[in-house]
Every structure is written in structure tokens, then in C-alpha cells.
Amino acid sequence: MSVSVGIIGATGAVGQRLIQLLTDHPDFEIQALTASESSAGRPYKEAAKWQAKGPIPESVADITVVPTDPDEVSSEVDLIFSSLPSGVAEKVEPEFAKAGYLISSNSSNARRDDDVPLIIPEVNADHLDLLEVQQDNRDWDGAMLKNPNCSTITMVPPLSELDQFGLEAVHVATLQAVSGAGYSGVTSMEIIDNVLPHIGGEEEKMETETRKLLGEFNGAEIQWHDVEVSASCNRVATLDGHLENVWTELEDNPAPSAVEAAFQDAETIDLPSAPNELIRVFEEPDRPQPRLDRNIENGQAIAVGPVQETPWGIQFDCLAHNTIRGAAGASVLNGELLLESGYL
Amino acid sequence: MSVSVGIIGATGAVGQRLIQLLTDHPDFEIQALTASESSAGRPYKEAAKWQAKGPIPESVADITVVPTDPDEVSSEVDLIFSSLPSGVAEKVEPEFAKAGYLISSNSSNARRDDDVPLIIPEVNADHLDLLEVQQDNRDWDGAMLKNPNCSTITMVPPLSELDQFGLEAVHVATLQAVSGAGYSGVTSMEIIDNVLPHIGGEEEKMETETRKLLGEFNGAEIQWHDVEVSASCNRVATLDGHLENVWTELEDNPAPSAVEAAFQDAETIDLPSAPNELIRVFEEPDRPQPRLDRNIENGQAIAVGPVQETPWGIQFDCLAHNTIRGAAGASVLNGELLLESGYL
Amino acid sequence: MSVSVGIIGATGAVGQRLIQLLTDHPDFEIQALTASESSAGRPYKEAAKWQAKGPIPESVADITVVPTDPDEVSSEVDLIFSSLPSGVAEKVEPEFAKAGYLISSNSSNARRDDDVPLIIPEVNADHLDLLEVQQDNRDWDGAMLKNPNCSTITMVPPLSELDQFGLEAVHVATLQAVSGAGYSGVTSMEIIDNVLPHIGGEEEKMETETRKLLGEFNGAEIQWHDVEVSASCNRVATLDGHLENVWTELEDNPAPSAVEAAFQDAETIDLPSAPNELIRVFEEPDRPQPRLDRNIENGQAIAVGPVQETPWGIQFDCLAHNTIRGAAGASVLNGELLLESGYL
Amino acid sequence: MSVSVGIIGATGAVGQRLIQLLTDHPDFEIQALTASESSAGRPYKEAAKWQAKGPIPESVADITVVPTDPDEVSSEVDLIFSSLPSGVAEKVEPEFAKAGYLISSNSSNARRDDDVPLIIPEVNADHLDLLEVQQDNRDWDGAMLKNPNCSTITMVPPLSELDQFGLEAVHVATLQAVSGAGYSGVTSMEIIDNVLPHIGGEEEKMETETRKLLGEFNGAEIQWHDVEVSASCNRVATLDGHLENVWTELEDNPAPSAVEAAFQDAETIDLPSAPNELIRVFEEPDRPQPRLDRNIENGQAIAVGPVQETPWGIQFDCLAHNTIRGAAGASVLNGELLLESGYL
Secondary structure, three states: OOEEEEEEOOOOHHHHHHHHHHOOOOOEEEEEEEEOOOOOOOEHHHHOOOOOOOOOOHHHHOOEOEEOOHHHOOOOOOEEEEOOOHHHHHHHHHHHHHOOOEEEEOOOOOOOOOOOOEOOHHHHHHHHHHHHHHHHHHOOOOEEEEOOOHHHHHHHHHHHHHHHHOEEEEEEEEEEOHHHHOOOOOEHHHHOOOOEOOOOOHHHHHHHHHHHHOOEEOOOOEEOOOOEEEEEEEEOOOOOOEEEEEEEEEOOOOOHHHHHHHHHOOOOOOOOOOOOOOEEEOOOOOOOOHHHHOOHHHHOOEEEOOOEEOOOEEEEEEEEOOOHHHHHHHHHHHHHHHHHOOOO | OOEEEEEEOOOOHHHHHHHHHHOOOOOEEEEEEEEOOOOOOOEHHHHOOOOOOOOOOHHHHOOEOEEOOHHHOOOOOOEEEEOOOHHHHHHHHHHHHHOOOEEEEOOOOOOOOOOOOEOOHHHHHHHHHHHHHHHHHHOOOOEEEEOOOHHHHHHHHHHHHHHHHOEEEEEEEEEEOHHHHOOOOOEHHHHOOOOEEOOOOHHHHHHHHHHHHOOEEOOOOEEOOOOEEEEEEEEOOOOOOEEEEEEEEEOOOOOHHHHHHHHHOOOOOOOOOOOOOOEEEOOOOOOOOHHHHOOHHHHOOEEEOOOEEOOOEEEEEEEEOOOHHHHHHHHHHHHHHHHHOOOO | OOEEEEEEOOOOHHHHHHHHHHOOOOOEEEEEEEEOOOOOOOEHHHHOOOOOOOOOOHHHHOOEOEEOOHHHOOOOOOEEEEOOOHHHHHHHHHHHHHOOOEEEEOOOOOOOOOOOOEOOHHHHHHHHHHHHHHHHHHOOOOEEEEOOOHHHHHHHHHHHHHHHHOEEEEEEEEEEOHHHHOOOOOEHHHHOOOOEEOOOOHHHHHHHHHHHHOOEEOOOOEEOOOOEEEEEEEEOOOOOOEEEEEEEEEOOOOOHHHHHHHHHOOOOOOOOOOOOOOEEEOOOOOOOOHHHHOOHHHHOOEEEOOOEEOOOEEEEEEEEOOOHHHHHHHHHHHHHHHHHOOOO | OOEEEEEEOOOOHHHHHHHHHHOOOOOEEEEEEEEOOOOOOOEHHHHOOOOOOOOOOHHHHOOEOEEOOHHHOOOOOOEEEEOOOHHHHHHHHHHHHHOOOEEEEOOOOOOOOOOOOEOOHHHHHHHHHHHHHHHHHHOOOOEEEEOOOHHHHHHHHHHHHHHHHOEEEEEEEEEEOHHHHOOOOOEHHHHOOOOEOOOOOHHHHHHHHHHHHOOEEOOOOEEOOOOEEEEEEEEOOOOOOEEEEEEEEEOOOOOHHHHHHHHHOOOOOOOOOOOOOOEEEOOOOOOOOHHHHOOHHHHOOEEEOOOEEOOOEEEEEEEEOOOHHHHHHHHHHHHHHHHHOOOO
16 A cells, blocks of 8 residues: 655756656655646646756656645645755745645755654664654644755765764864755856865755754654764765765774774665665775765765874765755655654 | 076976966076976977967967976076975985076975975065075085975964964864866766765875964974864866865964954065065955955965854854965976075 | 047946956946846946956945946937847847947847948958938938957967968867856856857857958948858856867968968057957967966967968967957957047 | 687786676686796786776686687687787687687787677677678688777767768877776876877777778678768876767758757667666766766766867767776677677
């Protein structure tokens, strides 16, 4: 028995990835696709400028796109995936939640709200029950949960493993792919033979979302982790795959081999789209590389480079596919977690 | 009255940059060019595969390349610029020094030797007199001084300014241009749609050279600075210009405005190739960018981005042209310093 | 005595190039800058997102941008440079011409109109007097002349030289830089590790403009040349510089050496921005290359590769800087031609 | 019953692709891998610097590499795939053929020899029996057949279809990927923000191989087709996928729709690695694009853009994956043809 799902903001880059990931999904079946008024009323294959590799899946090509409005979406739909621009999502997602839909959202709005769970299933699935607090607070039949920013998702699984050694501080520099800015977000004139430093808003997201993700949920609220994070985010000329240089300050001063073991033993979760191995550790110093390693475990694993000692703790590089594990795939995992946890 | 100079290793990428910078130089005149045996005996225009922009300067095109051997170089030459591979330089530079030549070298060998000055003129010109110790130690008529690695040069001028605020620790991530690896150092298959992490040897150079550069010379030896530096070095698809994300830990906790003022007031030096402004501070968060800013002050300035506070000190980005300020131009400056200081 | 000039559409990519080329121009002085309503009323340095290398020239930084309307431009201005989007230019340029301004335009509208001269000064300066026909026809005090499309300008100077050998047919494939599409015209997602074939509208422009440029002006109208041109236009990941592979069919079957001599002897014109050498012929088969050769003669020369025989005529490659010789620089040359010819 | 095969030159880029394509092949089983003396004696996983996506297939990782010498290869091997540099292949391939091996070779040597079949299975499988002439001529127990150059393979299937309309002349410009030059063939300094025209030797290969491929085999020799081909070959910054702009001169002046139908109806061949659809025709003018379309039918199809009329015939673009259909995959297809035709 599959769950009927809808995608709101289905024509954008993340929307297209969602369609790829949800086509042939064992539990979910796409029933509704929404977009802005100008696209509504047309079959998806005409409304979207399909930019993903491979053709538009046949199962969605002829679905008529409807406006992004809960009244326009069939009531058979139980779960909504949202990849709207945050300005739009801020207004629309609460409308869907009020109308009774569960929403797994990739949009950046509301991520830090006290009663909105921000979740990476392998890291903090136990935060999910904050949804009940949310429904109480807001008097909603539905509810929304969020996945973090793509650059945050890349480093938090390894950081979560380091927490056992007393995680106190993180410095992180990112080398992010252009797809993270959306299909038209970075022009060719900007990035050929160039790097763009200080991607707007990205650094603050990494600094705050990390603390919420690693926080403790006491049944009523999340106690944010007190790790100090300082991020410097750069856009480079790669298509997909965010590479990050991470330094951690650790109270317990573990040996690199202990950290490496912790990474390799990171607990996985039994969800259809979850990787078998959450963290793949490379021994070669010149790995992970975006083009070579972004597709490990269908883009859902975190690739980590050699674990090295510094005067203060442990340095490592990490890499994830930013539009799969870092965006659409993260939302799909959160949808699967909702199903697994009995919310659907 | 110009000084006759020779370039050893004249056909490589840095050698070509040296030729560009020394052609029309007010004080130096190229008299000798050396290369490996296979190139020797041919006019430079045939021996070198000229890859720099613009044509080969006419003044060197017909100079006959000689083997890299002090006996082959005219005794009229007083100053040698070296851009040999370090393995070759290790053997050859001492031969030239023994034969009485002064050598301004970009090669990485011997940079950490106790009696070899490692110099950025605006930062530690006072280390130059270590040459006398060297000549005593080694019983040489000549002597050699070194400029640091390109990635070290980029960050040390601003770090030197921060020293007044109690510089304790540095984390640095680099986004380095392909030209830093030499003309054939990075293949197109490696770097298109990709990043290469942990450039071999680069991180250790940044960690050690920085401490020597910021050290104190007491007339007999350099007391290395005790700042702890941890570097993570990445190769990205830019042609020229190393961009670096730098975090510093500062004892005195200065305001960003004080740091910015210190950067802007960084002392310059009166040498023909020195920039008028050593550090150019940008207010825009998306600057400096390699393609836009690598040529400031003919590639001899350090471009710095906005100065930001972190929980531990100050974060900033910096950028320099890696084959000018970071290599050939650094050697030329050191040659000018030798002249200015009366060594020639 | 300098001529006061205005730039309409001054904030775009070509507008910025115009400003660079007109700053410090011996004959022209920028007096007016126009842009869309949303930019009007602000100093240029705020109205424009300056993207060219180097800072905004001080002489224009504080000029207040006015709306693109002849009534808003000082009557002291005698010459207008236009780099408006063609849709806007179609409406606005006639208004300026009617109001008495001479316009040197890079916009693609009206290029094929019977009474509008389309000019490359070295190729068909004698077409300029079509302006008189235009003024008669349209009852305008002012007038407008056009420069061709960037990809057309690149190949027409050599084709013009081949005309003496009986030019009958041209096949041309282009490898065009992203700057030709404007600053935001090509996204990074489109062009990294990719090529975009059949650039919209470009092929037809090359096929028709070439025939008009090579045509005969009999005092009343242009008799278009009857050469058949077939173009295939591709966008590649270069920043500047259109490279073109050209095959010609020539009635007279000249030797490559004769063609090479014709290229090298191509007549130049005595205008301030004109190159000393119109066509630079390379002997090396791997030249011209966009990055190495786009800036020859300040970007105003045409670089040509080795001249080769085919079963039907002559094959050669050519290259020009698309935003200088192919756009802004072409307009400046046409403005200089107007001055030289007594129209100003 | 599978055929035991060997790969000579197994560590290079094409050798690695061969391994990828032959692993899990229904008819072939890799039994021997050869490389230069310096690699011999080591397990493949150590001898090769594996650069393909994904890990080294386990079935070859531990095969001990042997020198490229027929005496070193197990006599159980029946078929040899060769991707040696042509200079080496010229010497070694005849030794293997003399020793009784059948060789499907991608190397460029001997491709134009009178008694060496040059084959694209869907185009000229009937040339295969030239192998008998070869064995007679050379008194060999084995034999060698060749696949054409990558840039030739891309355009010949569509040209073969056009032959029915009286193919008289071809102009072709290529935009070739860097992988065509081998892993280290194009440096990053050469290709970032650049194009390299006139790739050495490539143009002549396209001009001659095309005529041989389209020729008639009369049982004794190939009568080369008399089509005149003129090629201009460019290297661009794409990783894989050669895009080509092709103009044809056709005697019969067919309508574009007839040509399109001919392309779509191109005969396929029943071999395990052959595409179901040999030529995929796109209607969109901006297709095919290298990154989007190089992997159609596992990289074995030819993608063709819109068919357009010119004054002389038909223009179209075509694209193929240069290391699959254009190299390793072509050799595998030829090996399959040998098996299918009873030579094995």
C-alpha cells in the first residue's frame, strides 16, 4: 500500500530531483504536482524545463500541474514534499499544515523555530516527536518537518559521531557546487576561472542548524548543543557535491584511529533511501573528490577523507551530494521516517 | 647602472614569469638563462615552450640557454634567480653560492634551514642579515635566500599585522589555482567539475614557514614564532590566484575595525616591484575573487575580504597572485631587497 | 576639442565595456549615461553592478544616470553609443535619431534595414554615406549606424580579403564565449563540462550580415554580396573570445601563401582605436586560442590561424575579442569613423 | 560458454574503460591484462592508477599484470583487445596476430592498411572478411581489425545513412572532450577558459577513415568512397562526449524530413553491446549537448540534432561518447562482431 504524495514547487531544480527520487519509490506515489500560477493547468512535461539527466519519468509527464494551494491538491494526498523558495514556503507551508498535510520540507524558512523538528534521520530521529508539540502549539491537523541546509547536512553526521569525544568547537570551510544555488543561481561569467567567497546566508545556517541538530530533545523542546561553529562558505566550479574542510576541537583528545572507527561504525537507519554505510572513510589524502565520490550509495552517503590530528583535535574533509543527500534526498528520507514512525 | 642577473631553470612556468618581470626592470638586466642539458645550446625562444600571455620578450628570445652550472654562467652575473624543481635546486643552488653568486630562490628546498633567510620584504626584511651567518657557516662567497611557498605568502602579511594583537592560532583552508602546480601539474581530467583536496606537502609548508617568517632574528638565529597553524589545502579550477579562508585566535580580542585599520596601515617597502598598498581590504562579502582581484598592484598586493569576528578571534579571506606575489614576483622583490640592502 | 557622448543602456555588460573604452579616449568625453527607470536618478557607481576588471573609472562613477529618453540627455551630447537590448533599442534609437543624435549602435535591431549602414570601418567605410539616404527617407536630423554581431565581425575582415579571389561560399562553425550572451546569459549549470549548440538567432545573423557587409554601395543602396554562408554556432566555456572555423569556396583557387599575404596586407584605417595590424596570422596550428590571443592589439585585431587548402578553397580559423572588437570596441570604432568622416 | 579475452595496454584510460565494459559481459571473460615492463608482475589494482568512476571491479583487481608479449599471455585467451599507444601497437599487435590471436584494436596504427578491416558494426560489418585477405597476405594465424578514431565514429553512422542521397562532400568542425587525449593529454592550464584548435593528426584521420568506412568491399579489397571530407578539430573543456557540426553536400537534395527518417530508421545490429537505436534524433535546436546526451544507450548511441537544409545539402550536429562508442565500446562491439561472425 503506497502513500500518495504531492510535491509543491515541483518545477524547480530540487523539485525535479524529488521527482527522480520518488519515481519507482517503494512506498510513495506521486499524485500531485504544484507550481506557480503561470505553470498551473499545464501537463508537467510542458510546465517544467526539465534539466535533470535522462528523460522526464513517464509517470509524471502528463500530470496536470496545479497552483500551490491546499484546496487544489487532491485530498488523497497524505504527504507533501516542499522545495519552494523560502519566501513562498513561509506563507504556503503553514496553509498546507493547517489543512492537515504532513510536510517534509527542504525550504530554509522556519528551520530554527522552537517547535519545528530539523532532522537528519541517522542523527536525530528522536527529535521527530517535536511534531506533537508543534501541532499542539499551532492547532494544526498537519505538521511540518525540515531537513537542514545542504552544507550543514554534509558535516553533521561525522560531527555527531565526534560528540562522544567532547565536541567543543568547529571551524569549517566549504567548497560548494553551483547546483546548490539552483539552476540559474550562479552565472558562467561568475564562476569560470573563479571562486565566490562568503555565499550569502550559508555560514549562519551552518553555525545554527548544527547546534539544533546535535541538541537534546526532552519531550518538550530542543536544548541546542553548545558547540561553537564558525563557517566560511565558498562557491567553486563544480556541478554537484559539496566538499568541506572541517577542524574540530575535542575535549577528550581521541586518537585518529578511534575517530576513524567511530565514523565507520556510525549507526545507519532502516529506511528505503538510507545508505547502507552512512560514512565512507577514505585513506587516500586526495579523496573525497566531488566528481569521483558524490554518487556513493546513490548520493546518500557522506564521504570522509583521512582523519588527522591537529593541536586542538581532529581535522577531516567531508563530501556529500548536495542535491541528493543535501536536499531532495534528505526530504525523501524524512518522509520515509514519518512513515516508519507511524505519522502517516 | 644595472645589475646583471641570471635565471636558473628559465624555461619552466616560474622561469617564464621571472623573464616577464625582469624584462624592462629598472635595476636588473637578464644576462644568462640556464636549463637542463636537453635545452642547452639553443636560443631561448626555441628552448622554451612559451606559455605566458604575450610574445617572448625580444631581449631574451635569442639568448643562448646554457646548462645549469656556475661555470657556464658569465662571471659578469651578480645575482641568480632560481626557480628550479626543488630536487635539482638542492644540488645546484649550493654550487652557485659556493661559486660566489647571490641567489634569490623560489625553490622549496632549504627553506627551513637554520641559516637560510626566508623573506617577505614587507614582513621580515630584518632577517636578511642571516645571510652573514650562512656565509660564515658554509664558507661561501655567495649566499642564498628564499621566498616562501605561494600559499604561505598569501596569508602571512595579514597575519603579521595581527601579531600585535597576540596571534596564537591559525586555521586556514586554501582554494589554490592550478598554475601553482606548474604548467602540467594538474590535468584537465582531474580538475574539470572537481576539487583536489590535501595538495601534497602544501599544508606542512604553510604550518612551518609561517612560524619562521613571523619569528625574531637576534643576530645569530631565528626564534620561530610559536603560533600554531593548521592548514587544509585544496586545488580548484582557477588559473591564477590563491584564495584562503583564515581564522585566527587572538589573545587581545581586537575589534574588527581595529584589525581592518591595521591591515590598511600595513607598512610597505620602497622597492621597485613592491605594491604601494600591501593589503587591500574589501568591504564586500563576495570579495576578493581570484579572477577579479589577482592582478591588483600588478599582482603584488594581498587582497583581503571583510574582517569578521568569531568566538575566538578574527576571520578573513585573503588572495594573492600565486605566480607573481607567490613565486616569481616574490623572488624579484627579494632580489631588489638584496640590492637595496647593499648585498649587491 | 572633444566630442560629448552619451551611452544609452550604460549599466549592462557592453555598456560597461563602452565606459572602459571611452574613458581617456582622445576625442570623446562621456557626458550622459542612461539606463532603465529603476536605475535612473542614482549615481552610476550605485546604478551599475560593475563587473569589469578593475574599478569603475572615477570620471563616470558620480554621473547621475538618467532615463533612456532623448529629453533627459543634455543637448551638448552629439553622439550616442547604444548597447540596449534589441527590443528596447528598436523603440528608443529612432527617438534619439529623430531628436537629432547620431547613434553608433551595437544592438541587433534594424541591422538589415535598407537604409541603415552596417559597418566595420576597415571593411566597408564607404557604406557610411547611406546615412544620408537614411536621413532623407526618415526625415531625421540624426541618424543611426550599426556594427554587426560579434560572430560576424570576427570572420568578415578575412573574408573581405578573400573576395579578390572570388568568394562564393562559406561554411563556419563558431566556438563562442559566454560573455557574448551577456553577464547572466549562460548559467554555470549549462556550461560546465558542456557545450550548447545552435545559439538562438546567431546563425542567421552571420549568414545575412556577412552579405550586407561585403556588398556594394552605389550611392543609393547596398547591393548585397551573393556569397552563400552557412553557420553553426556553439557556446563553449570560455569567458571572452569567439573562435571560428571557416571554410571558403573560392573561384580563383589561390595558393595558401597568396591568401596569407592578403591577410597580412589587409588595409588598416587611421582611427584612434583601430589596430595597427588588422589581421594577425599565426603559423602554429594550435593558434589562435581564446585565452592567449583575444587581447592582441587591445582586443581590436583579428587573429587568424594557418591558412590551409581544401578541395574547394581555403580553410582558416579566426578569433576576436567578442566584447571589444565584436561589440563595444566596434561601436567606438564606428563613432570614430563618424568623427573622421565629418558627420560630427 | 564464454570467450577468454586479454587486454593489452590495460592500465591506460581506454584500458580502464575496456575493463568496465568487459566486466559482467555475457560472452567475454577477462583472463589476461598486460602493461609495460614497469607495471608487470604487480596485481592490476596496484599497477593501474584507477581513474574511472566507481571502484576497480573485483574480478580484475588481483589479476597479475604481465608484460605485453604474446608469450606471457595464457594460450587460453582467444581474443585480444588493444588500446596501446600507436607507436607500441605498431610493433606489438603484429606479434600477437602472428602468434594466433584475434585482435580488436583501438590503436590508430595500420587503420589505413589495404588488408586491415576498419569497422563500425552497424555501418560496414561486411568488411570483416577482409581478415581472410589479411591472413593470406601476412601468413598469420591470427588477425587484427580496427575501430576508427573517436571523432570519425561519431559522424560516420549518420553519413552512412546519407549515402543513399548521393553523399559528395562533408565539412565538419569538432568540439572534442579532453578524455580523448588520454588522462594526462590536456593540462588544466591549457583548457580552462580556452579552446585548442587543430588537434594534431585528428583532421587527417577523419578525412581518410571516413572514406574507407563508407567504401565497398569486393571480396578482395576496399574501394574507398570518393566523398571529399574536410575537418577542423577543436579541443574544448568537456570531460566526455565529442560534439560535431556536420555539413554535407548531397546530389539528390533530399528534404530534411526524409533525412530525419533515414537517421531514425538506421539499421541496428544484434550484438550484446549494440544500442537498440543507433541514431537518436533530437528536435530541439540546443541538443545534443555533451553532458546531457553522451550516455544515451550506455554511451553506444549517436545523438543527432535537428536536420537543417543548407544551399548545398543537409546540416546536422552529432555527438557520441568518445571513450565508449568512440574507443573502448567500439572495440568491444568489434569483438562481439568477431564472435557473432564465427571468427572465434
